């Protein structure tokens with residue numbers, strides 16, 4: 001591999017990363033000569049849609065360098081863990097994986113390990129890896145993952161055995177790098193990064209930084225390009241899409257001419273792109289979900305009838321301690337308003353039990369909200385401490401009490417969502433076919449606008465197409481159906 005020509009390294013992104021991708025490609029060429037095949041990689045992704053999107057970009061960079069994707073981490077020469085610290089305390093899991101890879105690395109001098117994602121934004125974690133997991137090759141964070149090629153090159157060309165670069169805030173926003181999407185008919189599109197809400201239990205604002213919205217021009221151009229490549233479903237992504245437009249990245253003529261441009265306007269503009277047939281969005285903070293948004297969804301059939309509306313707790317007292325800025329009553333009013341204007345809407349949520357100070361009465365309020373809203377699906381979490389957040393130093397609820405509440409909540413959620421999601425049985429709905437069904441021979445799996453899965457006998461040629469399916473049998477979280485060929 002040739003050495004770096006420091007004078008000629010472009011200073012501007014993404015040209016700088018192009019330069020390093022080419023340099024890493026020289027390593028790949030040498031690897032091929034030595035081994036008779038290209039090096040392989042595996043990106044293991046934990047956590048949310050944001051991490052999944054970042055992993056698509058990491059994959060794109062590695063393929064551009066010349067790596068080929070391995071089927072599992074056991075077959076890969078380069079394993080990257082894109083970690084999560086938001087949904088679960090994943091530390092133990094990560095260290096377990098690393099322990100196993102250490103052995104593999106001892107027998108394979110080409111083997112490399114990278115770690116990135118939200119966990120790496122916690123200095124104590126990085127320090128632990130630096131001192132106790134010296135065999136990890138590259139460590140980077142959420143603000144500089146686009147620099148994978150540059151960091152990999154530093155590791156390959158330098159004399160350091162471990163390259164660590166974690167930033168505490170974003171430096172630049174780099175969009176136009178290669179990426180490899182999981183599907184070629186549906187895609188997530190980031191509309192904003194970070195979060196300003198500082199819910200007292202949550203680490204996101206610390207590990208993903210303050211809110212930054214991309215300009216409408218930038219987003220619409222990306223969606224147009226995707227539509228021309230054949231993508232038909234778009235999911236607009238942000239930690240709180242309803243506060244889209246408050247802090248912008250870059251210049252925007254649309255905003256200059258219309259300072260009130262907000263998320264519903266963006267949704268409508270995305271729907272105007274002809275070839276896009278279905279538009280989704282995630283996630284909505286209940287405090288910011290406007291009447292204007294409800295109206296836009298109600299009158300626009302391209303927007304999926306599904307709103308993910310995390311409630312977290314049903315107790316107004318707990319919600320205040322969580323810094324959520326709504327009450328049990330205002331949440332229920334919002335739900336009623338949504339249901340009356342979008343009658344067949346599907347509502348899903350995130351619920352946490354065991355937030356510090358939660359009493360049985362508070363917990364009963366949460367159960368009451370579940371009974372009243374009748375969610376199609378609810379993701380349930382046991383509160384756990386995130387170091388550095390305000391709730392970490394509040395008085396914790398004993399573990400056995402929390403576990404008991406969690407089990408009762410799970411049971412109720414299962415009962416309610418089984419009943420609720422069965423309401424479409426017998427109807428014929430439009431389904432976007434996603435994949436072959438791995439468990440049922442001759443079946444494919446698709447998704448309704450309501451975000452409910454449907455399995456039905458069908459040919460793989462249907463993948464990526466919208467088809468009509470009769471929902472013959474409700475199975476709790478999914479349906480069995482029949483392809484209606486009209």
Ligand code: 5AD
Pocket residue numbers: 086087201202203310312350351352381382383384385386
């Ligand atoms: N403990 C448990 N669950 C949490 N979540 C966020 N932070 C924590 C925490 N400290 C849950 C919330 C959020 C989802 C993505 O993860 O319910 O909506």
Ligand code: SF4
Pocket residue numbers: 195196197198199202203204205239240285
């Ligand atoms: Fe975390 Fe609250 Fe922001 Fe959601 S809105 S990412 S829970 S701080």
